Amino acid sequence: MTPRRISRDQVLDVTWELATRKGLQAVTMRAVAQELDVNPMTLYRHVGDKQGLLDGLVERLLLEIEVPGPGLDWRGQLRLLAHSMRATARRHPDLFLLLFQRPAVTPEAVGPRNAVYGALRAAGLQEERIPRAERLLSTFMLGFAASEAGGRFRDGDPDEDMAYAERLVVRLLAAV
């Protein structure tokens, strides 16, 4: 019974580091294995396959999004959430797109989602309306952050656009 030399966490550590340093296209099974000084086939025991490796990366990405603590009003909470989603997207533009390709209800996704729930609740939204409002608001934030990070925006100032969007959201929530 030889002790396992590497763990899934170690694999994801070096994968995340590699993706951050050299971009998603540099993330290959072979490159990750080399970083760990291990045979490529060794990874399969720990992450399943390439898709499993990417899934692990998306977990980390969601954990990377900063979530508001206490001491902010609902407007400040939403502002911080938008800000940290945009910052995360800018740091990992390619990886960020993968968020569209998997359910928003994984265990790692509860942090951001609960944060939006909390803000909407604090804004006085009826409990039964919160899930839908969260889906719509998160979808907009995700699209905005992905657009900005991916280079879709060429006209306009993203900061000004986001400030304007914030006013619209506040207007809609105030009408409750």
Next chain:
Amino acid sequence: MTPRRISRDQVLDVTWELATRKGLQAVTMRAVAQELDVNPMTLYRHVGDKQGLLDGLVERLLLEIEVPGPGLDWRGQLRLLAHSMRATARRHPDLFLLLFQRPAVTPEAVGPRNAVYGALRAAGLQEERIPRAERLLSTFMLGFAASEAGGRFRDGDPDEDMAYAERLVVRLLAAV
């Protein structure tokens, strides 16, 4: 001066067909070349490289989005636009994500953008406010369509969510 055997358009025709039939992962220089019964290196003269091939695919994708003709009020125009963006995303989920990775101001993108411009104008929005409103609205529609097609939504009914979003947009525009 031998006549050229293939054109960029022909290359994109079979690439689009291949992507539609077997998905984006099946789009390789070699597979496209084989479909045309030509040497892989031949493609380089017509599309530059793999990235150029993908750029061509995104052109086609934007052209695929149905744009409202006359005879609809602004609300109907926006509804049709949202509907056809979602339909396009569902047909080409992987390809659709590439829209986030390039400027929204390419020649092929003017169709959809002008359509949104027209609807916002018909809704009575001040001319100077239209570009920003278009960016925000298109960003939401894009994020929604990408989420739906990519499988991010697991809770909720996308049709109901979109109908609700439509009411919010109408409310915001009515306040003008």
Next chain:
DNA sequence: ACCTGAACACCGTTCAAGT
């Protein structure tokens, strides 16, 4: 002018074997 062939430096993954 346009197309080809061979070659280079990679991929993800299977399968049988090692310890």
Next chain:
DNA sequence: ACCTGAACACCGTTCAAGT
């Protein structure tokens, strides 16, 4: 139980050569 080596079936792209 965990890791390895060799092999398979691919990639995109360069470069020199063909017609």
